[in-house]
Amino acid sequence: MKIQIDHKDFELMIEHEQVKKRLRLIGIQLNVAYENRIPVFVGVLNGCFMFMADLMKEVHIASEVCFVKMASYRGDQREEEVKTLIGLPNSLKGREVIIVEDIIDTGNTLKQVIELVEREEPVSIAVCTLLLKPEALEYDFEELAYVGFEIENQFVVGYGLDYKGIGRNLKDIYRAV
Template identity: 65%
Template sequence: MKLQIDKKEFGLMIEHDQVKKRIRLIGTQINVSYEKQVPVFIGVLNGCFLFMADLMKEIDIAAETCFIKLASYQGDQQQGEIKEIIGLCVDIKDRDVIIVEDIIDTGNTLHYLLEKIKEHKPASVAICSLLLKPAKLQHTFPNLAFVGFEIPDEFVVGYGMDYNGLGRNLKDIYKACD
């Protein structure tokens, strides 16, 4: 199945049923890993909103949620500068933190965020990302604990991810066609 978004063509990459199954598994892993803790889930907007909403439905342990907003993309190109648009809204000192990302490609935004979070002295920080592009990573993240899917270095849209602000509402994940 192909679709067009803002004059760019996309083809189906990951169906929603696969996404749901993977999120259930990640939720189970987090419930076991944090059984006796009360973690703070920090969602990185805008892309994480569908993933985090579905993930939180699978979390059975006590937990708090918070959102931040960083910007590093324009269209389908990642820009060098990272802008903090909405900051941290909860005290995370001595707390277990789980950062929830929609996608990690170069890792520049995540690296920036981790440096900011470390300043607040959390007890621990784990990273949970729906998608990971290992071939594009420019940083190592030893605390990358939960990954939904590893994908090739392709531009994707859907399930919270956008192209020029469009396509976030698609339930499946699509890749750009050449």
């Protein structure tokens, strides 16, 4: 199946059913790893909203949720500088934090988010991402603990990911062709 967004063609890459199955497995891992603890899930907006909403339905332990908003893309072009648009609303001092990302490519945004969280002096930081582009990574992250899918270094849309603000609502994930 192919779609077009703003004259750019995309083809189906990951069906929603595959995403749901993977989320169930990540949910089980999180439930076991954080049993009898109360972690704080920090979602990175806007892209994480669908992933995080569905992920939290699979998390059955006590937990808290908050969000940060970072900007690293303009259209389909990565920007060098990552901007913080919305910061952390709560103190994370002494807390166990799970950063939830839609996609990690270069790692610039994640690096900024980790630095933002570290300033709050949490006990631990783990990263949970739906998509990871290993070929594009410019940093090593020891915090990277939960990965939905490793993908090639291609531009993707759907399931929270956008192209020029469009496509976040698609339930499947598509790659540019």
